[in-house]
Amino acid sequence: MTLSIRDLEAQVDGKPILRGLTLDVRPGEVHAIMGPNGSGKSTLAYVLAGRDGYEVTGGSVAWGGKDLLALAPEERAREGLFLAFQYPVEIPGINNATFLRAALNAQRKHRGEAEVDAMDFMALAREKARLLEMDDRFLLQRNVNEGFSGGEKKRNEVLQMLVLQPRLSVLDETDSGLDIDALRVVARGVNALRDGVRSFVVITHYQRLLDLIVPDVVHVLAGGRIARTGGRDLALELEKQGYAFLGATGAAATAPAASARPGGSGAR
Amino acid sequence: MSQPLPQAQPTPADDPLARVTQGEYQWGFVTPIESEVAPKGLSEDVVRFISAKKNEPAWLLEWRLKAYRAWLSMREPTWAKVSYPRIDYQAMSYWAAPKSAASRPKSLDEVDPELLKTYEKLGIPLQERAALAGVAVDAVFDSVSVATTFKDKLASLGILFCSFSEAVREHGDLVQRWLGSVVPQGDNFFAALNSAVFSEGSFVYVPRGVRCPMELSTYFRINAAETGQFERTLIIADEGASVSYLEGCTAPKRDENQLHAAVVELVALDDATIKYSTVQNWYPGDREGRGGIYNFVTKRGACRGRRSKISWTQVETGSSITWKYPSCLLLGDDSVGEFYSVAVANHRQQADTGTKMVHVGKRTKSTIVSKGISAGRGQNTYRGLVKVMPGAEGARNHSQCDSLLLGDRCGAHTFPYLEARNPTAQVEHEASTSKISEDQLFYLRQRGISAEDSVSMIVNGFCKDVLRELPMEFAVEARKLLGVTLEGSVG
Numbered sequence A: 001m002t003l004s005i006r007d008l009e010a011q012v013d014g015k016p017i018l019r020g021l022t023l024d025v026r027p028g029e030v031h032a033i034m035g036p037n038g039s040g041k042s043t044l045a046y047v048l049a050g051r052d053g054y055e056v057t058g059g060s061v062a063w064g065g066k067d068l069l070a071l072a073p074e075e076r077a078r079e080g081l082f083l084a085f086q087y088p089v090e091i092p093g094i095n096n097a098t099f100l101r102a103a104l105n106a107q108r109k110h111r112g113e114a115e116v117d118a119m120d121f122m123a124l125a126r127e128k129a130r131l132l133e134m135d136d137r138f139l140l141q142r143n144v145n146e147g148f149s150g151g152e153k154k155r156n157e158v159l160q161m162l163v164l165q166p167r168l169s170v171l172d173e174t175d176s177g178l179d180i181d182a183l184r185v186v187a188r189g190v191n192a193l194r195d196g197v198r199s200f201v202v203i204t205h206y207q208r209l210l211d212l213i214v215p216d217v218v219h220v221l222a223g224g225r226i227a228r229t230g231g232r233d234l235a236l237e238l239e240k241q242g243y244a245f246l247g248a249t250g251a252a253a254t255a256p257a258a259s260a261r262p263g264g265s266g267a268r
Numbered sequence B: 001m002s003q004p005l006p007q008a009q010p011t012p013a014d015d016p017l018a019r020v021t022q023g024e025y026q027w028g029f030v031t032p033i034e035s036e037v038a039p040k041g042l043s044e045d046v047v048r049f050i051s052a053k054k055n056e057p058a059w060l061l062e063w064r065l066k067a068y069r070a071w072l073s074m075r076e077p078t079w080a081k082v083s084y085p086r087i088d089y090q091a092m093s094y095w096a097a098p099k100s101a102a103s104r105p106k107s108l109d110e111v112d113p114e115l116l117k118t119y120e121k122l123g124i125p126l127q128e129r130a131a132l133a134g135v136a137v138d139a140v141f142d143s144v145s146v147a148t149t150f151k152d153k154l155a156s157l158g159i160l161f162c163s164f165s166e167a168v169r170e171h172g173d174l175v176q177r178w179l180g181s182v183v184p185q186g187d188n189f190f191a192a193l194n195s196a197v198f199s200e201g202s203f204v205y206v207p208r209g210v211r212c213p214m215e216l217s218t219y220f221r222i223n224a225a226e227t228g229q230f231e232r233t234l235i236i237a238d239e240g241a242s243v244s245y246l247e248g249c250t251a252p253k254r255d256e257n258q259l260h261a262a263v264v265e266l267v268a269l270d271d272a273t274i275k276y277s278t279v280q281n282w283y284p285g286d287r288e289g290r291g292g293i294y295n296f297v298t299k300r301g302a303c304r305g306r307r308s309k310i311s312w313t314q315v316e317t318g319s320s321i322t323w324k325y326p327s328c329l330l331l332g333d334d335s336v337g338e339f340y341s342v343a344v345a346n347h348r349q350q351a352d353t354g355t356k357m358v359h360v361g362k363r364t365k366s367t368i369v370s371k372g373i374s375a376g377r378g379q380n381t382y383r384g385l386v387k388v389m390p391g392a393e394g395a396r397n398h399s400q401c402d403s404l405l406l407g408d409r410c411g412a413h414t415f416p417y418l419e420a421r422n423p424t425a426q427v428e429h430e431a432s433t434s435k436i437s438e439d440q441l442f443y444l445r446q447r448g449i450s451a452e453d454s455v456s457m458i459v460n461g462f463c464k465d466v467l468r469e470l471p472m473e474f475a476v477e478a479r480k481l482l483g484v485t486l487e488g489s490v491g
Helices: A041-049 A073-078 A096-110 A118-131 A150-164 A180-193 A207-212 A232-241 B044-053 B058-072 B099-103 B113-121 B126-133 B151-156 B164-170 B172-178 B189-197 B438-446 B451-467 B472-485
Strands: A003-012 A015-025 A030-034 A054-063 A081-084 A091-095 A168-172 A199-203 A217-222 A225-230 B035-037 B096-098 B136-141 B144-148 B160-163 B200-206 B216-221 B231-237 B242-250 B257-260 B263-268 B273-281 B292-303 B309-316 B321-324 B327-330 B336-345 B350-359 B365-375 B379-388 B396-406 B411-420 B426-435
Touching (some): A015 A054, A015 A225, A030 A041, A030 A232, A041 A054, A041 A081, A041 A168, A041 A199, A073 A096, A073 B438, A081 A150, A091 B438, A091 B451, A096 A150, A096 B451, A118 A150, A118 A180, A150 A180, A217 A232, A225 A232, B044 B058, B044 B189, B058 B189, B164 B172, B164 B200, B172 B231, B189 B263, B189 B292, B200 B242, B263 B273, B263 B309, B292 B309, B309 B350, B309 B451, B309 B472, B336 B472, B350 B365, B365 B411, B396 B451, B411 B426, B438 B451
Parallel strands (some): B136 B216, B200 B231, B216 B242, B242 B273, B263 B292, B292 B321, B327 B350, B350 B379, B396 B426
Antiparallel strands (some): A217 A225, B160 B200
16 A cells, blocks of 8 residues: 655644645655654654644645545554554553553454454464563563653564554654664564565664665655655765755755655655 | 533533543433332331331331431531532432332242343343352342342351341341441431431341352342432451452432432451442433432441451442442451542542541551542542551551543542551552543554543553452453443543
């Protein structure tokens, strides 16, 4: 399925953040989105997931031909959209495994599949947890993100992703606050899902993540629009030179990006 | 008792937290059984009428009359944080019994099938459930006990489990010895009223050294219109005995308010343990606050013996007004009192509930865990007293009171009172108030879980410390009930 974002405009508390963002993510592609603070990266993630308070004022988002913006957050999730949160929230008193099984079964029910029973679920979840070097305690003894370290929370996001097997994963700065070992583990999890069909939008500040999760396309977001699009080299260039080319405020973000666009994909 | 409360404003449809509060009461049916009802109003004659109807011994009539006279000199308490129109005690009837009571049923086969259907609607298929779950059910329908199961098995262990009337007839000495020993007739306005006119209830006696092998369970249900229900429960655990008692309540839907003023007394002697669990689901009134049960209940346990223990667990989701403070008198040295509570106030419900822990014996210990959930325009108050008497050397208390708000038109209030008169006492109080967070809701929904299931999950997580105190079967029901009660609060 293809994600088609057209001229998307969105505001938060009346303040315009996205100002005409256009982006296509085709099946199997990994798109990295970089850009200075305040350029609208997280807003894009929340708008796609349907968070309250992120008001779409223009443009459209189609997911597999469906109007994504018309769906409730849980419906978007059931259609295969997964957001790995930058700051995963703690939910006291809810066992991690109970939560994750409820989520999996809600999605399976939507697809007309049978519910997974507790035994099969644990077998599945254990297998995924092993890949992320997480032990059973995370599933059985801990409540959702409660008392988790920053790194544990991020791993838990990727664990959920591996169990739910989304067709489109949006990772919102999943690398922030991770040391290099944790980063490798997280990247291994994401890469395990890459199968030529599932798509990924990876929001990050740092090129080092892109050494591990190699993107097909790199975009620079500035002033609520795609300012530049390129291949992997663009991320390396940004690391050396920063976002200076955008100008002090990122207002120069209207610079044509077409020349950097690799054939066949990316922003238009 | 009509209920002229102001109209609720329409709920904004776009407020995701507003939708949980729209669940309808699912147990609002009326069973068409003819009742025999006492004339309206309360007087010495009515007290005598009730006592005569029940063929009571003279001592009990005198006991009731003493309570009635005490009640006449008392005033309805106004200190609770609840408001309701004045109750006209002369406008209601104090006695209702199904007409078929003339020939009282002796087994389930003799029970009016309409009654059994009622229980089924309540989700209590008496026979199957009782047998499968090993629960002995003493079902109270209005004022006359209709079925007691498993009595023979219990009797072989010397355990007495029967309706209050039967206890008066068959075990009068025990009743006379302990009735009013924990909650005296003049204890408070509602307890005095109950003592004067109580009609039915349950009685349990567990003899020395016996551990009751099954959960004892009573379902109460208010059926006849405009009758108050005044049950009386008395549970005695003799030395070294232990018992777990479950109480569930449901009432049909009516536009008028109904009064429910029960009294529960527990007595634990040396090394005895009593666990008392309640799931209270009386009709809460409609969204605008019309109708619903006034639940003014006095529950108290006396840990008379050394190392005795009384544990209250309550899940209060119903009633339009709840006024209830299950308490423990820790008289015996090393005795233990516990109070675990979940109280929900949704729509226009008002709950003022909590506990009293009175430490008298040495090294007595108490634990209070209270979880209040407010939604819609509900008002939820925790009111608790921890009192350490001068002789309670080394007494310890830990209190944890948490409030969860769903939406921004409800209220949560906490009034913890503390009196420590012994310098060695250790008393700790923790409290928190939080709003159900948009972040948590969005997180769960982003994983594909519906808004309502998400709220239910968060609320259940919030209540976990209390729900795990409930017997397994009850915990499942309580979880479902919490979900249903808050259905529609979130979208």
